[in-house]
Amino acid sequence: MRWTSWALFATGVVSGASAVSLTRVTENFGPNPRNVGFYIYVPDNLAANPPILVNPHWCHGTAQLAYTGSQYATMASKYGFIAIYPDSPNTADKCWDVSSNDTLTHGAGGDSLGIVSMVRWTLNKYNGDPKRVFITGTSSGAMMTSTLIGAYPDVFAAGSAFAGVPFGCYAGNGYGVWSDACATGKITRTPAEWAAVVKAAYPGYNGWRPKMQIFHGTVDEVLNYTNFKEEVKEWNAVFGYSQTPTISTLNTPVNNWTKYVYGGNDWFEAYSAGGVTHDIRIQEALVLSWFDLACTTGDCFRWGKGGA
Ligand SMILES: *[C@@H]1O[C@H](CO)[C@@H](O)[C@H](O)[C@H]1NC(C)=O
Numbered sequence: 001m002r003w004t005s006w007a008l009f010a011t012g013v014v015s016g017a018s019a020v021s022l023t024r025v026t027e028n029f030g031p032n033p034r035n036v037g038f039y040i041y042v043p044d045n046l047a048a049n050p051p052i053l054v055n056p057h058w059c060h061g062t063a064q065l066a067y068t069g070s071q072y073a074t075m076a077s078k079y080g081f082i083a084i085y086p087d088s089p090n091t092a093d094k095c096w097d098v099s100s101n102d103t104l105t106h107g108a109g110g111d112s113l114g115i116v117s118m119v120r121w122t123l124n125k126y127n128g129d130p131k132r133v134f135i136t137g138t139s140s141g142a143m144m145t146s147t148l149i150g151a152y153p154d155v156f157a158a159g160s161a162f163a164g165v166p167f168g169c170y171a172g173n174g175y176g177v178w179s180d181a182c183a184t185g186k187i188t189r190t191p192a193e194w195a196a197v198v199k200a201a202y203p204g205y206n207g208w209r210p211k212m213q214i215f216h217g218t219v220d221e222v223l224n225y226t227n228f229k230e231e232v233k234e235w236n237a238v239f240g241y242s243q244t245p246t247i248s249t250l251n252t253p254v255n256n257w258t259k260y261v262y263g264g265n266d267w268f269e270a271y272s273a274g275g276v277t278h279d280i281r282i283q284e285a286l287v288l289s290w291f292d293l294a295c296t297t298g299d300c301f302r303w304g305k306g307g308a
Pocket residue numbers: 101173174
């Protein structure tokens with residue numbers, strides 16, 4: 001019951017007509033205290049300074065299932081970006097460590113540091129664009145997305161989280177600790193409290209904050225919809241935005257989903273998926289557009305170029 005979404009994604013499309021495939025990186029790629037598995041998809045027609053898309057899997061998922069379960073590898077082939085598929089070291093349930101002090105703190109350790117090391121290694125090896133590093137995931141992958149956006153705002157340009165929870169909501173004493181309180185929507189904080197949780201992840205950091213996009217089903221039975229409202233509070237407070245949306249659009253991008261835009265500069269948007277459970281459908285085209293990953297020349301979205 002707890003993790004039903006894997007079945008949906010496991011039956012997804014097989015990506016790419018290309019000869020390249022998912023490859024495991026076994027060499028030392030930098031600090032990786034939890035031994036997170038590193039899988040990478042590097043298309044043949046790599047862009048000159050390729051952007052990077054990180055796609056952490058869901059609980060009971062794997063890097064391979066994430067790779068075959070979406071269109072992102074096909075899109076990487078088309079637009080020349082690199083896709084990284086980390087693989088959770090947690091053999092018990094393959095959920096990510098989004099609870100430990102280490103993972104929730106910049107540079108401290110945990111699963112998050114291993115993933116950041118993958119990004120840094122890839123930027124270096126393929127002359128990647130450090131201003132165009134993105135992350136998206138569903139469920140536990142969404143939680144890891146929020147974890148990295150919160151703890152490593154200097155590494156990521158933007159995030160997109162489907163059916164996740166606020167940064168720090170799973171905080172607990174240990175690695176990969178499950179939080180029933182957070183999952184069932186019992187953890188609520190004021191916007192200022194949430195902003196303080198995010199800021200404590202990287203004390204003293206005053207640089208740019210990554211753009212953030214979230215999606216959540218109103219009848220999510222695994223990670224209660226309260227988490228959507230808490231995420232809205234959290235990211236608005238981090239960006240210093242009003243909690244009142246500046247634009248609300250019905251039936252976008254799916255019938256009965258509502259899009260809320262906050263602030264004045266397209267830095268945070270939230271989609272409330274009416275009548276949708278935890279098995280929310282990812283929206284690859286919308287995510288690609290949010291990251292501007294179809295842009296291959298000229299004035300592509302670059303982190304730090306504008307906004308907050
Ligand atoms: C994590 O941080 C909390 C709060 O600072 C502290 O109480 C706890 O002992 C820490 N846990 C570990 C394992 O370091």
